[in-house]
Amino acid sequence: MIVTALAATANLSPAAAQPADSVNPAPVYTMGNATACAGVWLRANAQMADVEANTNVTAAVALEKACAPTGALSYSIRVVPLNAAVPATTIDVTLDDGGSWHELQHGTAYSAEWTQKFAETSWLEFAVDTNTGRQVVAALVRVLQPRIRRKVDATDYISGPVIHSVYVVPSDVSDRRRDARGELDNWMTQAQVYLGPRAHKTLRFDLDTAGANDVTYMKSEHTAAELLDEGMNGPRLLAAEAYSRGLVAGQKKILAFFVESTGDEPGVISNYCGLADVGGINRAQPSVFVGPLGTCDTYTHTGVEYVVTTFVHELFHLAGVAHVPSASDLMCGSPFDCEVLDADFDPVAQYYNGVSSRYSVVDILSANIWDRGQLTAPQPPIDITTQRQLGAISVRWNPPPSDGGSPITSTTVTAIPGGSSCSSTTDNSCVLSDMKAGVAYSISVVATNRVGNSAPAVVDRGVYAISAPSRVQAVRVTSGDGMLFVRWSPPRDSGGLRVTGYVVVVNSGGGSCSSTTHTWCTIRGLTNGTAYTVSVFAHNVLGFSAAAAFRAVSPSAALPAPLAPIRAVASFSGLTAAGGARVKVVMEASSGSSPVAWVQWRVSADGGATWSASGRSDAMSFYIAFAPPATRLIIELRACNSAGISAPLRTSVMLVRPV
Numbered sequence: 001m002i003v004t005a006l007a008a009t010a011n012l013s014p015a016a017a018q019p020a021d022s023v024n025p026a027p028v029y030t031m032g033n034a035t036a037c038a039g040v041w042l043r044a045n046a047q048m049a050d051v052e053a054n055t056n057v058t059a060a061v062a063l064e065k066a067c068a069p070t071g072a073l074s075y076s077i078r079v080v081p082l083n084a085a086v087p088a089t090t091i092d093v094t095l096d097d098g099g100s101w102h103e104l105q106h107g108t109a110y111s112a113e114w115t116q117k118f119a120e121t122s123w124l125e126f127a128v129d130t131n132t133g134r135q136v137v138a139a140l141v142r143v144l145q146p147r148i149r150r151k152v153d154a155t156d157y158i159s160g161p162v163i164h165s166v167y168v169v170p171s172d173v174s175d176r177r178r179d180a181r182g183e184l185d186n187w188m189t190q191a192q193v194y195l196g197p198r199a200h201k202t203l204r205f206d207l208d209t210a211g212a213n214d215v216t217y218m219k220s221e222h223t224a225a226e227l228l229d230e231g232m233n234g235p236r237l238l239a240a241e242a243y244s245r246g247l248v249a250g251q252k253k254i255l256a257f258f259v260e261s262t263g264d265e266p267g268v269i270s271n272y273c274g275l276a277d278v279g280g281i282n283r284a285q286p287s288v289f290v291g292p293l294g295t296c297d298t299y300t301h302t303g304v305e306y307v308v309t310t311f312v313h314e315l316f317h318l319a320g321v322a323h324v325p326s327a328s329d330l331m332c333g334s335p336f337d338c339e340v341l342d343a344d345f346d347p348v349a350q351y352y353n354g355v356s357s358r359y360s361v362v363d364i365l366s367a368n369i370w371d372r373g374q375l376t377a378p379q380p381p382i383d384i385t386t387q388r389q390l391g392a393i394s395v396r397w398n399p400p401p402s403d404g405g406s407p408i409t410s411t412t413v414t415a416i417p418g419g420s421s422c423s424s425t426t427d428n429s430c431v432l433s434d435m436k437a438g439v440a441y442s443i444s445v446v447a448t449n450r451v452g453n454s455a456p457a458v459v460d461r462g463v464y465a466i467s468a469p470s471r472v473q474a475v476r477v478t479s480g481d482g483m484l485f486v487r488w489s490p491p492r493d494s495g496g497l498r499v500t501g502y503v504v505v506v507n508s509g510g511g512s513c514s515s516t517t518h519t520w521c522t523i524r525g526l527t528n529g530t531a532y533t534v535s536v537f538a539h540n541v542l543g544f545s546a547a548a549a550f551r552a553v554s555p556s557a558a559l560p561a562p563l564a565p566i567r568a569v570a571s572f573s574g575l576t577a578a579g580g581a582r583v584k585v586v587m588e589a590s591s592g593s594s595p596v597a598w599v600q601w602r603v604s605a606d607g608g609a610t611w612s613a614s615g616r617s618d619a620m621s622f623y624i625a626f627a628p629p630a631t632r633l634i635i636e637l638r639a640c641n642s643a644g645i646s647a648p649l650r651t652s653v654m655l656v657r658p659v
Contacts, residue, residue: 053118053119053120053143054117054118054119055117056115056116056117057115057116057117057118057141058113058114058115059113059114059115059116059124059141060111060112060113060114061077061095061111061112061124061137062110062111074128074129075095075127075128075129076090076125076126076127077090077091077093077112077124077125077126077127078090078091078124078125078127079091079116079118079122079123079124079125079141080122080123080125080138081119081120081121081122082120082121082122082123083120086119086120088125091114091116093112093114094112095110095111095112096110096111096112118141118143120143121140121141121142122140122141122143123138123139123140123141124138124139124140124141125137125138126138147179147180147181147182147185147212147215148180149177149179149180149217150179150214150215150216150217151216151217151218151247152216152246152247152248152249153206153214153216153247153248153249154208154209154214155208155209156206156207156208156209156214156407157206157207157208157209157210157214157406157407157450158204158206158207158371158375158405158406158407159403159405159406159407160204160368160405161204161252161253161254161368161369162204162205162206162207162253162254163203163204163205163206163253163254163315163369164205164206164214164216164248164253164254164255164256165184165188165205165206165213165214165215165216165256165258166215166216166217166218166238166242166247166248166255166256166257166258167179167184167215167217167218167258167260168218168220168227168238168257168258168259168260168291169217169218169219169220169260170220170222170223170224170226170227170259170260171219171220171221171222171223172223172224172225173224173260173261173262174260174262175219175260176260176293178258178260178293179215180217184213184215184258185213185215187258187305187307187308187311188203188205190304190305190308191203191308191312194304194308194309194312199364199370201370201371202370202371203315203369203370203371204369204370204371206253209450216242216247216248218238218241218242218245218247220241221241222237222241224259224260224261224292227259228292234275234289235255235257235275235276235277235287235288235289236277236279236285236287238255238257238259238287239255239257239277239285239286239287240285242255243285252284254281254286254287254288254315254318254369255285255286255287255288256287256288256290256311256315257287257288257289257290258290258291258293258307258311259289259290259291259292259293260291260292260293261291261292261293262292273290273291273292273296273306273307273310274288274289274290274291274296274311274313274314275288275289275314276288276289276314276315276317276318277318280318280319280320281318281319281320281367281368281369286318287318288311288314288315288317288318289314290307290310290311290314293307296310309330312330313331315369316331316364317331319364319367319369320364320367321364375404375405375406375449375450375451376404376405376451377404377448377449377451377452377453377454378400378402378403378404378406378408378447378448378449378454379400379401379403379404379447379454379455380400380445380446380447380454380455380456380457381397381398381399381400381411381428381445381446381447381454381457382397382399382400382401382457383397383398384396384397384443384445384457384459385397386443386459386463388463388465388496389431389465389466390465390466390467390542391433391434391435391465391466391467392431392432392434392435392465392466393415393431393435393441393443393463393464393465394431394432395413395422395429395430395431395432395443395445396428396429397411397428397429397445397457398428399428400447400454403447403449404449404451406449406450406451407449407450408447408448408449409425409448409449409450410423410424410425410448411423411424411425411428411445411446411447411448412445412446413430413432413443413444413445413446414444414446415432415435415441415443415444415463416441416442416443416444417439417441418436418441420432420433420434435464435465436465436467439464439465440461440462440463440464440492440493441462441463441464442458442459442460442461442463443458443459443463444456444457444458445457445458445459462492462493464493464495465496466495466496466497466542467495467496467542468495468539468540468542468543468544468545469491469493469494469499469538469539469540469544469545470491470492470493470494470495470538470545470546471491471545471546471547472488472490472491472502472519472536472537472538472545472548473488473489473491473492473548474488474489475487475488475534475536475548475549476488476550477534477550477553478593478594478595479553479554479555479556479559479594480522480555480556480559480594480595480641481528481555481556481557481559481642482524482525482526482527482528482555482557483522483523483524483525483526483555483595484506484522484523484526484532484534484553484555485520485522485593485594485595485596486504486513486520486521486522486523486534486536486550487519487520487589488502488519488520488536488548489519490519490538491538491545494538494540495540495542497540497541497542498540499538499539499540500516500539500540500541501514501515501516501538501539502515502516502519502521502536502537502538502539503536503537503539503544504521504523504534504535504536504537505535505537506523506526506532506533506534506535507532507535510523510526510530510532511523511524511525511526517621518620518621520589520620522595526555527555528554528555528556528557529554529555529556530554531552531553531554532552532553532554532555533549533550533551534549534550534553535547535548535549535550536548536549536550559594559595559641559642559643560594560643560644561594561641561643561644561645562589562590562593562594562595562596562639562640562641562643562646563589563590563593563594563639563646563647564590564638564639564646564647564648564649565587565588565589565590565637565638565639565646565649566588566589566590566649567587567588567649568585568586568587568588568635568649568651569585569586569651570583570584570585570633570635570651570652570653571583571584571653572653572654572655573623576625578627579627580625580626580627581625581626581627581630581633581655582623582624582625583623583624583625583626583633583635583653583655584621584622584623585601585617585621585622585623585635585637585651586620586621587599587620587621587637587639587649588620589620589639590639590646593639593646594641594643595641596620596639596640596641597618597640597642598616598618598640598641599616599617599618599619599620599622599637599638599639599640600614600615600616600637600638600640600645601614601615601616601617601622601624601635601636601637601638602614602615602635602636603626603633603634603635603636604633604634604635604636605626605630605632605633605634607632607634608634608636608650611636613626626655630655631654631655632652632653632654632655633652633653634650634651634652635650635651635652635653636648636649636650637649637650637651
């Protein structure tokens with residue numbers, strides 16, 4: 001098809017004849033007086049809209065005199081780029097007598113038609129010299145860069161159900177590249193412009209990650225006749241083909257098939273130019289069919305292309321709207337007779353409100369075809385959990401309650417302090433590596449979509465990696481005669497494993513002690529008056545903690561009596577062989593006390609009125625056997641060394657009487 005683009009002015013340059021950005025051609029220009037047989041009529045033609053660079057374009061020129069020429073006639077045809085740095089090109093063609101523009105009614109016509117490639121936007125200039133002077137006419141050929149043709153569905157830019165456009169070329173039809181030339185983009189824009197003032201919403205078209213319309217090209221395995229003969233099943237046939245070939249994937253989509261043709265097929269059914277899947281929008285693969293384009297794109301409705309109103313008409317059918325009897329309605333039942341663009345007519349409000357309408361089973365404004373509004377950054381991820389690993393922390397989460405209307409593209413996890421991070425684009429988990437032993441981390445999780453980052457979801461508590469234990473705490477050292485009594489508190493973090501013991505050493509090979517159950521021990525064999533630095537280490541199966549050191553301290557022969565025990569726990573431990581009660585006692589010495597050499601104990605079965613048993617233990621964890629009858633024992637404990645005996649500490653225990 002040749003799209004006419006005309007401009008002419010006598011004795012003017014092409015640039016002056018028509019502005020470079022003009023898209024609406026002027027009518028055929030005539031010069032001279034036809035009745036006086038003194039003038040010529042000129043015309044220059046070329047395809048104009050979205051011409052691809054360096055592709056063949058049909059170009060033509062023509063002239064006609066009001067009567068036979070009476071003098072020498074000469075002409076020139078040139079391509080004049082708008083870029084002044086690029087030289088003009090002269091076109092060598094011959095004007096044929098009796099040309100193809102038979103609508104010119106006067107005299108003899110001369111014309112030429114040829115194929116030309118345009119590298120950039122240019123004027124097609126036709127100049128004629130006759131006995132009446134020089135005249136020029138020029139047509140603007142606008143060259144645009146074609147969009148990238150996609151043969152598979154691009155990564156989605158927005159989430160949820162979307163309308164995905166597919167340009168279909170049947171197996172026996174030439175490819176007109178309507179997707180690459182931007183025609184489908186133009187139709188989608190017209191649909192939004194048409195619905196904007198009526199629905200006050202925009203359709204949710206599928207967009208790529210750059211925010212552009214996502215259009216898929218499909219060379220169908222079916223002929224045009226096969227697709228048209230399918231009748232009402234046409235949309236389903238194309239949907240099945242698109243999905244089976246992997247051209248469309250991902251979340252649920254409404255497929256809009258724009259089907260190419262040779263231009264001489266009849267409409268699909270009785271001159272209709274569109275179909276909707278009769279199963280409706282809730283089918284697994286809902287779709288609409290618009291075409292054949294070679295026929296249907298020649299119609300317009302008051303300036304809006306018929307392809308556009310057909311597409312919206314079928315989309316509303318898919319959403320649940322039936323035909324209506326009004327001829328001035330978008331949903332009228334005789335498409336070629338519909339008058340859909342009355343200035344004050346609001347099809348959405350008038351017929352399809354889902355409440356008072358006989359023609360709709362849904363509120364069309366609530367149908368899942370509209371854009372949900374401005375895209376935003378997502379909400380933060382939720383349900384964050386952590387799991388300790390060897391030198392690492394595994395983090396899991398659930399997606400945000402709202403993705404802001406755009407799919408989550410990645411989620412990033414950061415450890416604080418240190419800034420170690422990991423991210424995931426598919427799974428809701430990742431592993432932070434190189435985590436330091438004994439460091440309490442907070443974990444920040446941030447979701448990202450096309451718009452930006454969510455607020456961080458923070459696990460604001462001590463999260464540790466599996467490792468050797470952290471340092472022990474609160475080391476205390478008490479001097480004794482040739483010995484040091486060392487006490488400490490357990491490490492804040494065990495490394496995620498059970499602490500298997502403690503080792504205490506002093507500098508210069510002075511000696512050591514260890515414990516697997518208690519948080520104290522005594523280093524003996526030291527020299528009184530010599531200063532020793534004490535270091536305490538905790539260990540698990542992975543290794544030793546860093547040292548927890550205590551300042552230099554010296555053993556002394558002047559040993560004070562110990563302080564009273566700070567606490568004691570007594571518990572029933574079973575029966576003895578003789579049938580008595582066996583009680584376990586664990587005593588903890590007071591912080592800062594001198595070394596405890598032994599523990600003195602006594603037992604009362606009558607609340608402390610009388611004491612029926614007593615003894616001593618060289619350890620602070622020991623067992624007492626007591627013969628029945630008794631249900632409750634009072635146990636009194638005193639810490640002792642060579643310098644004296646501490647004040648008492650009492651504890652109690654309930655006994656289980658033998659049966």
